[in-house]
Amino acid sequence: MDGRDTIAAISTPPGEGGIGIVRLSGPDALRISSEIFIPAKGKRPAKVKSRRMLYGLIADPKTGAGIDEVLMTVMPAPNTYTREDMAEINCHGGALPLRKTLELVLRAGARLALPGEFTKRAFLNGRIDLTQAEAVLELIRAKSDMAEKAALAQLKGELGGRIKGLSDRLAGLRAHLEATIDFPEEDIETGAGAEFADRIEDIREAVNALSRTFEEGRLLRDGVKTAILGKPNVGKSSLLNALLGVSRAIVTPIPGTTRDVISEYMNLGGHALKIMDTAGIRKGRDRPELEGVKRSLEALDEADLVLCVLDGSSGLEKEDFEVMERIKAGWKRCILVINKTDLPRAWPASSVSGRLSEPSGAAERDAAGAVPVSAKTGQGIDGLKEKITAGFRDGLGPAESGPVITSIRHASALEGAAGALGRALEAMRAGMPPEIVSIELADALHELGAITGQVSAEDILARIFEEFCIGK
Ligand SMILES: Nc1nc2c(ncn2[C@@H]2O[C@H](COP(=O)(O)OP(=O)(O)OP(=O)(O)O)[C@@H](O)[C@H]2O)c(=O)[nH]1
Ligand SMILES: [Mg+2]
Numbered sequence: 488m489d490g491r492d493t494i495a496a497i498s499t500p501p502g503e504g505g506i507g508i509v510r511l512s513g514p515d516a517l518r519i520s521s522e523i524f525i526p527a528k529g530k531r532p533a534k535v536k537s538r539r540m541l542y543g544l545i546a547d548p549k550t551g552a553g554i555d556e557v558l559m560t561v562m563p564a565p566n567t568y569t570r571e572d573m574a575e576i577n578c579h580g581g582a583l584p585l586r587k588t589l590e591l592v593l594r595a596g597a598r599l600a601l602p603g604e605f606t607k608r609a610f611l612n613g614r615i616d617l618t619q620a621e622a623v624l625e626l627i628r629a630k631s632d633m634a635e636k637a638a639l640a641q642l643k644g645e646l647g648g649r650i651k652g653l654s655d656r657l658a659g660l661r662a663h664l665e666a667t668i669d670f671p672e673e674d675i676e677t678g679a680g681a682e683f684a685d686r687i688e689d690i691r692e693a694v695n696a697l698s699r700t701f702e703e704g705r706l707l708r709d710g711v712k713t714a715i716l717g718k719p720n721v722g723k724s725s726l727l728n729a730l731l732g733v734s735r736a737i738v739t740p741i742p743g744t745t746r747d748v749i750s751e752y753m754n755l756g757g758h759a760l761k762i763m764d765t766a767g768i769r770k771g772r773d774r775p776e777l778e779g780v781k782r783s784l785e786a787l788d789e790a791d792l793v794l795c796v797l798d799g800s801s802g803l804e805k806e807d808f809e810v811m812e813r814i815k816a817g818w819k820r821c822i823l824v825i826n827k828t829d830l831p832r833a834w835p836a837s838s839v840s841g842r843l844s845e846p847s848g849a850a851e852r853d854a855a856g857a858v859p860v861s862a863k864t865g866q867g868i869d870g871l872k873e874k875i876t877a878g879f880r881d882g883l884g885p886a887e888s889g890p891v892i893t894s895i896r897h898a899s900a901l902e903g904a905a906g907a908l909g910r911a912l913e914a915m916r917a918g919m920p921p922e923i924v925s926i927e928l929a930d931a932l933h934e935l936g937a938i939t940g941q942v943s944a945e946d947i948l949a950r951i952f953e954e955f956c957i958g959k
Pocket of ligand 2: 738
């Protein structure tokens with residue numbers, strides 16, 4: 488805390504709102520608040536000993552001109568977000584009161600905060616570890632209930648605690664090993680024993696297990712990428728609109744209407760779905776259509792889930808089978824959707840049965856599991872949503888328990904740690920001197936420490952916090 492200056496920022500988003508907040512943190516926060524605040528009655532902020540909300544007026548101390556009528560939350564250290572003295576001035580939520588209040592605060596000696604600087608101070612002052620600081624951002628950006636839940640668990644320290652537990656175990660093993668190096672004459676159980684190796688192996692397995700949750704974490708954070716694919720005019724854009732419940736994509740009876748991928752987020756059963764409507768796949772008639780088809784295939788490439796749409800009211804064509812072939816070749820998880828069921832059926836489900844089934848036998852890939860819908864009347868759309876949600880329980884979504892890795896930074900540090908542990912084990916098996924093993928263990932510890940911020944380079948901190956908004 489010592490030596491840090493006092494920072495201030497408008498912490499609420501720009502625009503008009505019921506209230507807007509100017510936030511201060513640092514050794515002068517209470518003095519500055521006192522200088523610009525005239526309490527309606529009672530104490531000035533600097534005299535307040537415990538957290539309190541005061542009512543009064545923000546006024547220019549030089550001219551006495553009033554600026555806004557506010558509620559000021561005064562929070563003396565250490566039980567605050569940053570562990571420093573803090574004040575939050577609840578202004579009326581307009582651009583002018585907020586800007587003028589901030590100007591007064593700056594004139595009285597505060598400095599404009601950098602992005603994420605409040606949270607950075609919470610980290611530097613030891614209130615939270617780095618995983619918790621990052622969780623703040625994830626919580627702000629969460630697009631689904633599940634993502635929010637994961638971010639909250641991380642904010643509560645679940646991931647940090649798990650990493651710290653592993654670090655402690657590893658540090659214990661390394662200390663033991665170091666003792667055998669420093670005092671070879673002492674009768675310390677040799678570090679090269681099989682039991683020692685087993686313990687390192689255990690830690691490596693735990694690191695790997697955590698690493699493996701990254702795929703789930705990506706689905707959580709970015710949403711399950713769901714591409715709607717099919718030949719032109721089968722009703723892909725209509726299906727997007729029906730799923731979203733709003734008319735987002737252009738629908739016309741002319742095949743080749745959609746030319747570009749349109750993506751929207753939707754929430755389904757607590758999960759985020761990034762749903763992509765694509766151009767109908769066929770041999771392009773012109774440059775824009777060719778480009779559109781190329782993008783459809785790119786969407787297929789990056790999709791976690793494909794909704795393959797067929798038109799149940801008109802005959803199946805070569806183009807339908809080609810689309811199914813491509814999905815099958817990409818090993819994509821797929822739900823077959825038979826659209827336009829409000830019209831008479833032109834072909835039986837058996838015509839496509841087995842088309843998408845795989846040797847692995849994933850049920851969704853079989854036409855037996857095809858979902859009939861009418862994007863026009865909405866019939867069957869709920870059934871389709873249920874089928875998608877069922878996929879979440881079946882590997883497309885996160886597991887219910889334990890921390891989930893959502894950050895690529897954490898994932899690569901875990902990978903680094905697992906690599907170092909692997910090298911330590913190899914060195915032991917090859918009968919290398921304990922010094923070598925110890926260096927690898929130190930490397931692994933360094934990687935784990937970087938996750939929680941026990942060891943942190945300034946450039947890493949800068950990269951993390953610059954992603955925050957100002958005032959957080
Ligand atoms: N009767 C009926 N018509 C539908 C249904 N879904 C879509 N249509 C019609 O089918 C035509 C094509 O619909 P779109 O949603 O534009 O089809 P698309 O697959 O996006 O077509 P492209 O963008 O050209 O590839 C339009 O005239 C829709 O009104 C449905 O469930 N029932
Ligand atoms: Mg379309």
